[in-house]
Amino acid sequence: MPETLPTTTDVLVIGAGPTGLTVALSLAGQGFGVTVVDDQAAGDNTSRAAVVHARTLEVLEGLGVSERLTALGIHARRFTIRDRDRTLVPVVFDELPTRYPYTLMISQAVTERILLERLTELGGRVARPYRLESLTQDGEGVTAVFAGGATVTAKYLVGADGMHSTVREQAGVAFTGGQYGESFSLADVRLGGGLPDDEVVLYFSPAGLVVAAPLPDGVHRIVATVDEAPAEPDVAFVQGLLDSRGPERTRAVVYEVVWGSRFRIHHRVADTFRAGRVLLAGDAAHVHSPAGGQGMNTGIQDATALGAALTAALRGDQGALDVYAASRRPIARRVVAFTGFLSGLANVNRHLRPVRNLVLRILALSPAFRRRLAWRLSGLVYR
Numbered sequence: 001m002p003e004t005l006p007t008t009t010d011v012l013v014i015g016a017g018p019t020g021l022t023v024a025l026s027l028a029g030q031g032f033g034v035t036v037v038d039d040q041a042a043g044d045n046t047s048r049a050a051v052v053h054a055r056t057l058e059v060l061e062g063l064g065v066s067e068r069l070t071a072l073g074i075h076a077r078r079f080t081i082r083d084r085d086r087t088l089v090p091v092v093f094d095e096l097p098t099r100y101p102y103t104l105m106i107s108q109a110v111t112e113r114i115l116l117e118r119l120t121e122l123g124g125r126v127a128r129p130y131r132l133e134s135l136t137q138d139g140e141g142v143t144a145v146f147a148g149g150a151t152v153t154a155k156y157l158v159g160a161d162g163m164h165s166t167v168r169e170q171a172g173v174a175f176t177g178g179q180y181g182e183s184f185s186l187a188d189v190r191l192g193g194g195l196p197d198d199e200v201v202l203y204f205s206p207a208g209l210v211v212a213a214p215l216p217d218g219v220h221r222i223v224a225t226v227d228e229a230p231a232e233p234d235v236a237f238v239q240g241l242l243d244s245r246g247p248e249r250t251r252a253v254v255y256e257v258v259w260g261s262r263f264r265i266h267h268r269v270a271d272t273f274r275a276g277r278v279l280l281a282g283d284a285a286h287v288h289s290p291a292g293g294q295g296m297n298t299g300i301q302d303a304t305a306l307g308a309a310l311t312a313a314l315r316g317d318q319g320a321l322d323v324y325a326a327s328r329r330p331i332a333r334r335v336v337a338f339t340g341f342l343s344g345l346a347n348v349n350r351h352l353r354p355v356r357n358l359v360l361r362i363l364a365l366s367p368a369f370r371r372r373l374a375w376r377l378s379g380l381v382y383r
Helices: 018-028 054-063 066-070 108-121 166-171 235-245 295-314 319-346 350-364 367-378
Strands: 008-014 034-037 074-076 078-083 086-092 103-105 132-137 142-146 151-159 175-192 200-204 210-215 219-226 253-270 278-280
Touching: 008 018, 008 142, 008 295, 018 034, 018 054, 018 108, 018 295, 034 151, 054 066, 054 295, 066 108, 074 210, 078 350, 086 350, 086 367, 103 210, 132 166, 151 166, 151 295, 166 278, 175 235, 200 319, 200 350, 210 235, 219 235, 235 253, 253 319, 278 295, 278 319, 295 319, 350 367
Parallel strands: 008 034, 008 151, 078 200, 151 278
Antiparallel strands: 074 103, 078 086, 132 142, 142 151, 175 219, 175 253, 200 210, 210 219
16 A cells, blocks of 8 residues: 655655655755655666766765765776777776765665665655656645545655656656667676776777676676667677677676666756746756766756755745756756767767777877866766
């Protein structure tokens, strides 16, 4: 049986992924009433996003979760762009001015668990399963109606319900952009040889891109663009990706696929992040290529900014919500452009591949170029 929903709350959050949980955690920490609902009967315990960048760890510090996360993940201090065995651009995070000079590699399932544990400590909870059917708003609040008839009225409502956001649709906000032609295959695997266990590598090759990243417990995350990805990639499929796109000198041998999936990626940004008392964050507000691992990170950074804006609004400063929308949407557009650029580099015409490689290797000779790339990947550029 679903948990009973309150009839009123200060803020109603639709979606219990990292973005929604972070918004709720921000508000609960300030003593406001916040209700989180999700249409799944249980949390999605698959791996999905696996990268937490330095800026994200910085903004989560005040919520009491950064130390817990960093104790559980791999600290990858280097990101490298390679064409098979040839290094094109090495990026080192050691010199970044932050307490977190690395990329934290950790399963999204663990990130969500830590966020939920902290929310529960502060008296918050997630009500499941409730599927939003409609919403209406006036000058006093927003009324949400769920399948089965449950109704909640809130002073503000947050749409953190993903790319196919019902909140965004109900609020009448357009989602401008398009879709990449390729599909993406994702697999968490156990393997031997070939791949580093403390470094994230973006491989370019004539066959397409593949990202290889270490995760805790001896697992590697493999993400690749393919014309048509299988629903559940097997050992042979992932082995073929690494053989055709990954390291050649020392072959990476796949022993087991722990978990796998496929997805298609859009590049879209909501026309506005605020529609009256309805606010959008995370994938409900922007989606883009997974290159650079920016998706969940941008969503969590949205969430902490939105949590602060809602806190101000609940204390009387309505203008804080406009500041949130006006400041976060340009950042989302920059992230879409940056990740699209990385994907475009990876998928350049094979005849232009030598030119691309030469240009990247020349650029990589510049410490300033490598430093700018480190700032962009880490998210510190959005401070």
